Amino acid sequence: MIGIMTPLFRTFWSELTLVALVKLVSSVLTFVSPLILDLLIAFVSSNDPLWRGLLFAFTMFFSAMLESILNGQYDYRIYVISMRMRSAMINAIYKKALVLSSVARGQYTTGEIVNLMSVDTQRVMDYIQVFNLIWITPLQIGLAIWLLWGQLGIATLGGLGVMIILIPVNGAVTAYIRKCQVQLMKHKDRRLKLMNEMLGGIKVLKLYAWEKSFQERVHAIREDEMKSLKVQAYFGAAIIFAFTTAPFLVALASFAVFIAIDPANVLDANKAFVSLSLFNILRVPMAFLPMLITFTAMFFVSLGRINKY
Template identity: 25%
Template sequence: MAFSYEENGTSEPLLGEKKEKHAVPERISPYSKATLLQLVTFSWLNPLFAVGAKKPLEQDDVPDVDLLDSAGYLSQNLSDCIKQVKSKGRQGNPLYKAMVLFVRRKVAINALFAIVCASASYVGPYLIEDFVNFLSNKRNRRLESGYLLALGFLGAKVVETISQRQWIFGARQLGLRLRAALISHIYQKGLHLSSQTRQGRTSGEIINYMNHASYIRPSHEPGAGSLAALGATLVVMLCNIPLTRIQKRYQSKIMEAKDDRMRTTSEVLRNMKTIKLQAWDNQFLSNLKSLREKEYNHIWKSLRLAALSAFIFWGSPTFISVVTFSACMLMNIELTAGRVLSALATFRMLQDPIFNLPDLLNIIAQAKVSADRITTYLQEEEIQHDAIEYVPRDESEFDVEIQDGNFVWSSELDKPTLENINLKVRRGMKVAICGTVGSGKSSLLSCILGEMKKVSGEVKVSGTKAYVPQSPWILTGDIRENILFGNTYDAAKYHQTVKACTL
């Protein structure tokens, strides 16, 4: 039966009515049908810009993403990569190998653009010395050579700009694709976690999973002084090894502290009514403040390390310049105007990658920690998908039927939690399951839902089922902490409580 709310002649179904498949017109992505020239110049965005220039953009004005960038396609593609890696039986982490398989084609294209961009960017410094020599000896040089130099500068800059834009666009597109695929997998994994695994995972902890990546390019120095410049650059780069390791350790502690804070905050929000009625505000507020202080201390250490990294690498271009020119003077290398300008242009090119290196180190540390956490999460145990056999209603007179069922909560347990279960519930029956605390009432319902691991036997369900559970407030911690609830420990009273609750 469907219920609807009517007002001003409109009716909106709430349950049981399906909308037409193509009720909303599909907005085809201009990127998917763009020509090569449009892809190179990004002119496929012009229609959207034209609409935005006339009025503020609304959701209906923005076209849908390309099929290759949709979450459904990307999720399925990553799943196929994971299956392909597992089918080959390779050792190691299957998710890492699947991610490499997932991004390798796009990474290869981006790497090609990066190589072209880097190669074109060094044309200018190479030609500066010839250009200075041309200006110094214009009487002895042909005018055509000057035009050729100018065309060389212009052509190199055009190639560099186009390849750089394509490289950056491709890198961001790749990051969004990988993120969409991973988020989809994380969500799907949360729907299939086993009951044993779900006890150690909260929604706040799952939200914390993310990753990122970046690139860097090489350098060129003048003459034999390049050896000194290369040595200075290597010294600067070697400084990032211990800094990255320390940053990774800080990032791991930040994520752990964030998980604890999110878990506790979720518990407090879910049970705010009880906290207010019992006047436990200050106690839980103090606990949250202590967890936030712990997270703050780790973040503060990470930021101080980031500041140190920034100080080192922002001073590195000047350091490299001084070392290079000093080495040239000691080796009696003539520093002509062309060589100096060429070197300064090269140093200017090196500034951006070196300045961005501290941020890159933080991103690498965060990405490594997040990728490890996501991998661990995606490898958690799932529910047994073949634990229940669904039977059509017209083929069975029973809504629920269990024959010689043996069930266990964890595979590590030697003895089944429920043994030799035989149950038949006819359609229309009302059944009450009675027993003491811990006798297996909830476990029996869980095995009917398929949330317990079935060791042997058969479970058949006909029709539909719904489960409305209790919502017990169990804090993160051991049994004693949940019983004491912040009060001081009294052995006699504690054991009396345990006995009264038949725990």
């Protein structure tokens, strides 16, 4: 986080800290339901008084309601903060555009500056909205695995092994998506530069009947842009598919190992429902991983372009 992000974080650190705490509390509350579910299932098969069961049910309801309220507040506040940060970046880019030297004006066309203000600042804004998920996601995955260990014991390693296998694949695809994003932004700059030249010299273009020639040039650049977008979309879809199916594979591997390591192991209602509840919680941060990969790659590309400017 260097360059323009340093003054932005210094300006908005208090608001960012507050929303981070809100996100932390809401993420911890996510694990209240499976813990209470374990107690509730045990209550059904026991002779405990009715008030205890009602207390468990009320606690589940209250924690879910509080989690929903906190998530709503977090989404609203982080959106407002990211929008204000984007406005500050656009303002800084615009102010610098007004004082560029003649040499710098030759390096940056109007189209490239507009691209920085519209596309690149939007990429940074998108990343700010998911920034807290970078540390919340590993925390949620770690808590889920720890609680699963309490339910399934060493069999949890079966599911953990599936997750570990996905990590190197994850890293390779991240690098390639970032490369595609750099190439895509270059194509966008070329297209915007050509379009600005066409609009600036539209009279000459019409006079010499160059419409067809310039149209073909724009289409050729657009074809290159679409190829980069298509490759990026294919890899993004592959990541989403892999991480969507990952929780099912993790659950299957864990249950299979749990039953296989010891014939005495019984997958009763408590273990099955609580484990499935935890696996369902695990599915959410794992589903966010491909999005975080894409947003992180786009963020560093766009941040590098803004800082270079």
